[in-house]
Amino acid sequence: xxxxxxxxxxxxxxxxxxxxxxxxxxxxxxxxxxxxxxxxxxxxxxxxxxxxxxxxxxxxxxxxxxxxxxxxxxxxxxxxxxxxxxxxxxxxxxxxxxxxxxxxxxxxxxxxxxxxxxxxxxxxxxxxxxxxxxxxxxxxxxxxxxxxxxxxxxxxxxxxxxxxxxxxxxxxxxxxxxxxxxxxxxxxxxxxxxxxxxxxxxxxxxxxxxxxxxxxxxxxxxxxxxxxxxxxxxxxxxxxxxxxxxxxxxxxxxxxxxxxxxxxxxxxxxxxxxxxxxxxxxxxxxxxxxxxxxxxxxxxxxxxxxxxxxxxxxxxxxxxxxxxxxxxxxxxxxxxxxxxxxxxxxxxxxxxxxxxxxxxxxxx
Numbered sequence: 001x002x003x004x005x006x007x008x009x010x011x012x013x014x015x016x017x018x019x020x021x022x023x024x025x026x027x028x029x030x031x032x033x034x035x036x037x038x039x040x041x042x043x044x045x046x047x048x049x050x051x052x053x054x055x056x057x058x059x060x061x062x063x064x065x066x067x068x069x070x071x072x073x074x075x076x077x078x079x080x081x082x083x084x085x086x087x088x089x090x091x092x093x094x095x096x097x098x099x100x101x102x103x104x105x106x107x108x109x110x111x112x113x114x115x116x117x118x119x120x121x122x123x124x125x126x127x128x129x130x131x132x133x134x135x136x137x138x139x140x141x142x143x144x145x146x147x148x149x150x151x152x153x154x155x156x157x158x159x160x161x162x163x164x165x166x167x168x169x170x171x172x173x174x175x176x177x178x179x180x181x182x183x184x185x186x187x188x189x190x191x192x193x194x195x196x197x198x199x200x201x202x203x204x205x206x207x208x209x210x211x212x213x214x215x216x217x218x219x220x221x222x223x224x225x226x227x228x229x230x231x232x233x234x235x236x237x238x239x240x241x242x243x244x245x246x247x248x249x250x251x252x253x254x255x256x257x258x259x260x261x262x263x264x265x266x267x268x269x270x271x272x273x274x275x276x277x278x279x280x281x282x283x284x285x286x287x288x289x290x291x292x293x294x295x296x297x298x299x300x301x302x303x304x305x306x307x308x309x310x311x312x313x314x315x316x317x318x319x320x321x322x323x324x325x326x327x328x329x330x331x332x333x334x335x336x337x338x339x340x341x342x343x344x345x346x347x348x349x350x351x352x353x354x355x356x357x358x359x360x361x362x363x364x
Contacts, residue, residue, distance in 0.1 A: 003296055007303065010274045010275075010280075011302050013270040017170045017270045019173035019231075023133050026136045029139065036061070036115075038118050039067050039108035040052065040067065040108070040122055042073065042077050043100070046075040048123040048239070049077060051125050052120065053066070063114075066087065067089065067112060068086055068087070070091060092107060097208050106202065106204055109203070116192070117192055117197055118190065121189070130235040130236055138228075142225075145192075150238075151165050162307065162317050163328045169310070170270075174263075174270075174271075180263075184215075184217040214262055277299060278329055282300065282326040284299070285326075300326075304323060
């Protein structure tokens, strides 16, 4: 019975920190003379760019400029970007003390002329009104905002991300993070004013940090600039790591352990309770012949029902993955162990052919 109580407490913890914090659909705010620069760092993004660049062309709010920073791609990234008529710049060689994405974004910013700046990952996908509503939300709230995108999945291995995606929403929408002085941003989609960005010295101020989005948000928060995070349900989505299981493991593994360092104690505690209940409930197949089997089976079913509710706002995971959430749980455990191995034993994490040293945070 104690195990069932833990599972119930875990589910309740999930409901406490999961917020359907969607982008406001405001129609009463006029947008006049919006000068929005879009900056897209792109390293081997030939498959993703067409989706994003097409979506930007059909927005109700037309960007002032779109800048793609070709970060030493070896595929058709540059040619595809040029075919859409956007400004394409070749990234300069990575200098000492910078990480790759920070350097690419900073070089893109150096060519931008807008008063508003949007930093977008190449795998982002927009509904036609997305930019308009993002700008309206930022104008109303002030400060900087970011979006945790809705995860569009196709292949079976992409659906393994279920638990990671739920945890991502926990981290960025938890009510405990509202007044966090180290509140992070979700790096896939960030919108800021040029004035605020320059005040915190932009990506130059965090040039050596691997977790650029979390550290950028913390820098805004420390400067007294409001940081607001939303989920992208209905407006902003992405397709993460479609190229294969290896890239998915590396992608989640590069920040799985380090990404918890800036969360408030309340968020960490409730997330830990949720994960403990999830792990216990996933053990039910091995304990069916014991007195613990039935309570854990009930706990498993409770988590299954909760995940069916959450995935409506998190991403496309079908029916099978929430039912067999033990599979995604095992994937989560494997990636966490891999991330810990990289951080503790190797001292660096791998991503897109580069290695970032965790200690010195230098990239090679």
